[in-house]
Amino acid sequence: MNETQKRVAVIGAGIAGLSAAEELARAGFAPVVFDKGRGPGGRTSMRRAPPFEFDHGAQYFTARDEGFVERVRHWQSEGVVAPWTGRIVALASGRVSELREPTLRWVGVPAMNALATRLARELDVRCNTQVSSASFEGGAWRLRNAAGELLGHFELLVATLPLPQAAALFRGQSELAQRAAQVEASPCWAVLVGLHERLAVEFDGAFCHDSGLSWIARNNSKPGRAAGESWVLHATPEWTRAHLELPREQVAARLIDEFARASGVELQPLAHSDAHRWRYALPAPLEPSGPSSVASPAPLAWLDDARALAFAGDGCVGGRVEGAFLSGQAAARALVARG
Numbered sequence: 001m002n003e004t005q006k007r008v009a010v011i012g013a014g015i016a017g018l019s020a021a022e023e024l025a026r027a028g029f030a031p032v033v034f035d036k037g038r039g040p041g042g043r044t045s046m047r048r049a050p051p052f053e054f055d056h057g058a059q060y061f062t063a064r065d066e067g068f069v070e071r072v073r074h075w076q077s078e079g080v081v082a083p084w085t086g087r088i089v090a091l092a093s094g095r096v097s098e099l100r101e102p103t104l105r106w107v108g109v110p111a112m113n114a115l116a117t118r119l120a121r122e123l124d125v126r127c128n129t130q131v132s133s134a135s136f137e138g139g140a141w142r143l144r145n146a147a148g149e150l151l152g153h154f155e156l157l158v159a160t161l162p163l164p165q166a167a168a169l170f171r172g173q174s175e176l177a178q179r180a181a182q183v184e185a186s187p188c189w190a191v192l193v194g195l196h197e198r199l200a201v202e203f204d205g206a207f208c209h210d211s212g213l214s215w216i217a218r219n220n221s222k223p224g225r226a227a228g229e230s231w232v233l234h235a236t237p238e239w240t241r242a243h244l245e246l247p248r249e250q251v252a253a254r255l256i257d258e259f260a261r262a263s264g265v266e267l268q269p270l271a272h273s274d275a276h277r278w279r280y281a282l283p284a285p286l287e288p289s290g291p292s293s294v295a296s297p298a299p300l301a302w303l304d305d306a307r308a309l310a311f312a313g314d315g316c317v318g319g320r321v322e323g324a325f326l327s328g329q330a331a332a333r334a335l336v337a338r339g
């Protein structure tokens with residue numbers, strides 16, 4: 001970094017934060033990315049319990065935007081992503097039906113976090129670093145960790161933590177905080193199950209109806225995974241809200257029962273089970289209006305122009321990997337254009 005270059009920080013090393021940082025680096029900045037997690041990835045993280053592996057957040061992603069499709073093809077050529085060709089069906093009260101629309105589903109290889117790991121490779125990403133306060137003083141953002149230690153001061157800042165959390169961090173510091181406070185995000189209990197044998201069902205993933213589960217998937221049917229028979233079960237937002245504070249073991253037991261009700265097949269012989277609660281799993285973005293949206297071509301990120309702050313992430317555009325990627329990119333471009 002040269003003396004006159006603006007200092008830039010990104011909060012969050014999920015897909016949005018990494019895409020923003022990549023774009024800022026491309027524009028000649030040297031962004032520092034802070035994440036409170038152990039590694040990059042955010043909601044595209046994975047869990048290991050050998051011989052089982054679980055993508056316990058995002059299950060796959062789709063690509064519709066032309067530029068994003070091009071990037072995905074490039075990552076495919078690098079071996080970072082691949083199509084998931086498992087049989088995905090709809091499931092209602094034990095009855096299996098085919099989905100109407102054919103969908104190309106992409107997954108990270110060997111796990112969903114491969115994409116974040118790839119993006120982080122060429123960036124300055126500082127994990128295990130929670131940003132606990134952000135204050136705008138003398139034309140720069142001062143970021144501090146939980147111990148109150150200064151992480152640095154930055155002239156440009158992109159915040160990609162889930163919007164309800166961004167609202168709390170930036171309360172009283174930016175007009176964007178009030179808007180972010182209006183965004184609701186639904187929680188999701190994820191249950192991770194390892195079996196001693198292959199489960200005798202003729203599908204690899206299913207959207208569930210009339211159930212406390214919204215989605216079930218055989219993780220080892222995705223490309224490049226370990227062979228252990230690994231199932232991921234996602235509860236509906238309603239079920240999760242009703243059982244938000246239940247201990248993990250009880251959540252696992254109840255959703256394993258729910259699996260049997262939904263599919264007519266018992267998840268056994270059981271070798272491993274655990275549960276993870278995503279508190280801000282899927283956001284419900286606001287209507288695309290308001291003075292602070294990046295107006296053109298679509299409100300993919302929010303900009304506080306006076307304070308050189310952008311909010312980005314799936315909360316701005318809808319709970320999807322593609323949306324998060326495009327939002328981070330849009331936030332970075334808006335800040336670069338602002339100068």
Ligand SMILES: Cc1cc2nc3c(=O)[nH]c(=O)nc-3n(C[C@H](O)[C@H](O)[C@H](O)COP(=O)(O)OP(=O)(O)OC[C@H]3O[C@@H](n4cnc5c(N)ncnc54)[C@H](O)[C@@H]3O)c2cc1C
Nearest residue numbers: 012014015016036042043058059131313314319320321324
């Ligand atoms: C259960 C579940 C299933 C999903 N299924 C799909 C799917 O099938 N397809 C799809 O496309 N999408 C899916 N999604 C959504 C997808 O995962 C998200 O849209 C996307 O990963 C969001 O990326 P992001 O960068 O906006 O946010 P995140 O991934 O949440 O990244 C935010 C980052 O900020 C960090 N952070 C938070 N607070 C702080 C702080 N104070 N200081 C420092 N760091 C902080 C977090 O650790 C995190 O890494 C799913 C999500 C969940 C939870």
